[in-house]
Amino acid sequence: xxxxxxxxxxxxxxxxxxxxxxxxxxxxxxxxxxxxxxxxxxxxxxxxxxxxxxxxxxxxxxxxxxxxxxxxxxxxxxxxxxxxxxxxxxxxxxxxxxxxxxxxxxxxxxxxxxxxxxxxxxxxxxxxxxxxxxxxxxxxxxxxxxxxxxxxxxxxxxxxxxxxxxxxxxxxxxxxxxxxxxxxxxxxxxxxxxxxxxxxxxxxxxxxxxxxxxxxxxxxxxxxxxxxxxxxxxxxxxxxxxxxxxxxxxxxxxxxxxxxxxxxxxxxx
Amino acid sequence: xxxxxxxxxxxxxxxxxxxxxxxxxxxxxxxxxxxxxxxxxxxxxxxxxxxxxxxxxxxxxxxxxxxxxxxxxxxxxxxxxxxxxxxxxxxxxxxxxxxxxxxxxxxxxxxxxxxxxxxxxxxxxxxxxxxxxxxxxxxxxxxxxxxxxxxxxxxxxxxxxxxxxxxxxxxxxxxxxxxxxxxxxxxxxxxxxxxxxxxxxxxxxxxxxxxxxxxxxxxxxxxxxxxxxxxxxxxxxxxxxxxxxxxxxxxxxxxxxxxxxxxxxxxxxxxxxxxxxxxxxxxxxxxxxxxxxxxxxxxxxxxxxxxxxxxxxxxxxxxxxxxxxxxxxxxxxxxxxxxxxxxxxxxxxxxxxxxxxxxxxxxxxxxxxxxxxxxxxxxxxxxxxxxxxxxxxxxxxxxxxxxxxxxxxxxxxxxxxxxxxxxxxxxxxxxxxxxxxxxxxxxxxxxxxxx
Numbered sequence: 001x002x003x004x005x006x007x008x009x010x011x012x013x014x015x016x017x018x019x020x021x022x023x024x025x026x027x028x029x030x031x032x033x034x035x036x037x038x039x040x041x042x043x044x045x046x047x048x049x050x051x052x053x054x055x056x057x058x059x060x061x062x063x064x065x066x067x068x069x070x071x072x073x074x075x076x077x078x079x080x081x082x083x084x085x086x087x088x089x090x091x092x093x094x095x096x097x098x099x100x101x102x103x104x105x106x107x108x109x110x111x112x113x114x115x116x117x118x119x120x121x122x123x124x125x126x127x128x129x130x131x132x133x134x135x136x137x138x139x140x141x142x143x144x145x146x147x148x149x150x151x152x153x154x155x156x157x158x159x160x161x162x163x164x165x166x167x168x169x170x171x172x173x174x175x176x177x178x179x180x181x182x183x184x185x186x187x188x189x190x191x192x193x194x195x196x197x198x199x200x201x202x203x204x205x206x207x208x209x210x211x212x213x214x215x216x217x218x219x220x221x222x223x224x225x226x227x228x229x230x231x232x233x234x235x236x237x238x239x240x241x242x243x244x245x246x247x248x249x250x251x252x253x254x255x256x257x258x259x260x261x262x263x264x265x266x267x268x269x
Numbered sequence: 270x271x272x273x274x275x276x277x278x279x280x281x282x283x284x285x286x287x288x289x290x291x292x293x294x295x296x297x298x299x300x301x302x303x304x305x306x307x308x309x310x311x312x313x314x315x316x317x318x319x320x321x322x323x324x325x326x327x328x329x330x331x332x333x334x335x336x337x338x339x340x341x342x343x344x345x346x347x348x349x350x351x352x353x354x355x356x357x358x359x360x361x362x363x364x365x366x367x368x369x370x371x372x373x374x375x376x377x378x379x380x381x382x383x384x385x386x387x388x389x390x391x392x393x394x395x396x397x398x399x400x401x402x403x404x405x406x407x408x409x410x411x412x413x414x415x416x417x418x419x420x421x422x423x424x425x426x427x428x429x430x431x432x433x434x435x436x437x438x439x440x441x442x443x444x445x446x447x448x449x450x451x452x453x454x455x456x457x458x459x460x461x462x463x464x465x466x467x468x469x470x471x472x473x474x475x476x477x478x479x480x481x482x483x484x485x486x487x488x489x490x491x492x493x494x495x496x497x498x499x500x501x502x503x504x505x506x507x508x509x510x511x512x513x514x515x516x517x518x519x520x521x522x523x524x525x526x527x528x529x530x531x532x533x534x535x536x537x538x539x540x541x542x543x544x545x546x547x548x549x550x551x552x553x554x555x556x557x558x559x560x561x562x563x564x565x566x567x568x569x570x571x572x573x574x575x576x577x578x579x580x581x582x583x584x585x586x587x588x589x590x591x592x593x594x595x596x597x598x599x600x601x602x603x604x605x606x607x608x609x610x611x612x613x614x615x616x617x618x619x620x621x622x623x624x625x626x627x628x629x630x631x632x633x634x635x636x637x638x639x640x641x642x643x644x645x646x647x648x649x650x651x652x653x654x655x656x657x658x659x660x661x662x663x664x665x666x667x668x669x670x671x672x673x674x675x676x677x678x679x680x681x682x683x684x685x686x687x688x689x690x691x692x693x694x695x696x697x698x699x700x701x702x703x704x705x706x707x708x709x710x711x712x713x714x715x716x717x718x719x720x
Contacts (some may be wrong), residue, residue: 134573172570173568247631
């Protein structure tokens with residue numbers, strides 16, 4: 001059994017994410033049927049990586065010139081400030097054409113880019129994933145914001161303008177190797193796997209060696225927004241309840257009408 | 270002098286005094302340069318645009334420098350084979366008659382009809398249905414009549430149809446061309462070689478054309494109807510097929526039938542009061558198959574954003590709804606204080622959001638059903654039911670638009686309380702059945718609800 005698993009785990013690194021059904025064919029053993037069942041189960045599962053992306057912009061105040069009035073940083077981070085390097089290989093930030101080298105590539109976490117300028121424009125962030133995740137890149141669109149909403153000229157050098165968007169990267173049909181690699185990583189929300197499915201343990205060397213990719217102690221972390229789904233869930237639940245009650249009321253009204261019409265037609269005869 | 274004289278009417282009669290805005294002075298004073306009669310033709314008014322180009326007047330004066338005479342002179346026509354000499358008037362300028370050929374000679378065009386020799390005939394052109402004399406005669410006629418086959422057919426000694434004549438002529442010409450060409454490549458672009466004459470096709474085409482021409486009006490109308498119906502059905506089939514293609518072959522059959530029925534039903538009846546029963550059955554089947562196809566397409570993407578996934582699902586769920594309905598759904602969401610796009614799109618939030626949208630769609634369709642029922646009710650009865658009597662349907666829809674804003678922020682708290690109480694009373698029966706449940710089952714509960 002372990003032989004088959006490692007065999008499956010090795011494949012993705014060489015050939016990229018092959019569909020699960022193909023890989024099970026390559027495994028030559030009597031556990032073929034079992035693998036096929038497991039493959040089918042994995043098909044319906046998805047891995048979720050919650051991220052936050054946006055920008056923070058500081059007004060340069062006295063040091064501001066006409067063309068460099070703000071210093072801003074655009075970034076993609078994990079919503080819980082964990083290390084996204086396990087999933088994302090590199091991020092490409094496409095800036096406005098007036099910048100030098102508008103295509104900026106960031107090769108590892110933290111995936112951020114700092115610049116100075118005066119204008120607001122749309123930045124296209126392209127996320128490239130590791131080979132065992134998927135070959136396809138993902139695009140995020142973010143409008144750089146430098147100036148605060150209120151016009152009251154409250155440009156302060158201390159308080160930056162922060163615009164963040166929450167989203168989740170969904171990876172459908174994740175490969176075995178990838179699952180094995182990230183099974184215990186805090187940045188990832190794992191799918192519910194069948195109990196018979198056992199992933200081989202992977203040595204956790206990534207955390208100790210190399211520089212840390214998480215943003216927990218990021219200099220700008222004090223400005224990060226804390227996104228909680230609880231508020232939204234509450235509001236949605238309340239709304240649904242209202243709508244359901246309304247539906248019930250309407251249904252009663254309709255049945256009333258039906259009944260009365262039936263009576264009327266009966267009395268006409 | 271005038272028509273008035275002829276008719277015996279008095280001059281300067283009433284009509285002149287009746288002319289309103291025109292002061293009589295202008296009509297009496299006619300401008301110089303135009304005779305009185307001509308001026309009267311225009312109604313006594315000056316034309317808006319100069320009827321004569323001013324430049325032309327100048328040119329006439331210029332050409333007065335040369336001496337123009339007209340002479341009766343002989344001429345020959347190069348298009349004629351004999352040397353017939355005729356006479357005509359010629360415009361002579363300063364004593365020099367015009368040179369050049371007769372101006373109409375250039376219009377004498379003719380067709381180049383191939384001439385074959387006898388040897389060529391023996392080698393390439395022998396045909397069982399045609400004798401050499403007939404073929405020669407045909408070609409002679411073709412040259413005389415410039416390939417006007419209807420005329421040629423009339424004058425052809427033995428009776429052959431136009432298509433047969435054409436076929437013979439074109440095949441002979443083609444054979445000669447190919448035979449005479451030094452290499453096949455030279456002549457391959459010639460239209461005769463590229464597209465040979467197809468007798469059977471031509472006969473068929475002409476027959477079909479004459480049939481179409483002789484269509485009666487009724488037949489035409491029927492044709493148009495049938496075509497439109499076929500188009501509708503094929504479109505419905507196409508969209509159903511596209512939705513079903515990725516997976517769930519089981520769903521395909523039921524979805525197919527329902528969409529077909531819905532399409533035909535939608536096409537057939539326009540304003541009948543029964544769409545309420547058909548409407549829900551079409552909408553419940555379709556959204557399920559739509560979301561299934563969205564799920565499949567998302568899976569194909571391998572990696573995507575959850576916000577994008579939600580967008581696709583929302584679109585799929587409201588695919589059967591019109592633009593107005595979608596706007597109403599969004600309005601309702603806003604009234605309920607829910608973001609149109611969730612700020613924190615987690616898996617749970619997205620699922621709840623989607624369910625909420627579906628429930629709002631159900632709500633709106635129920636409201637519509639209620640409207641229809643009320644319209645029916647008031648048409649059955651003379652007196653008022655609950656609403657204003659005899660109001661035409663459009664007015665009802667307007668009022669219903671006010672009814673739509675059931676979730677106005679001020680009524681929220683009050684409505685919430687009351688609705689909550691009602692919910693508790695009824696012990697929440699299962700709400701998974703289709704909205705159009707038969708009336709009989711609800712009858713016994715009618716009395717209970719009124720307490």
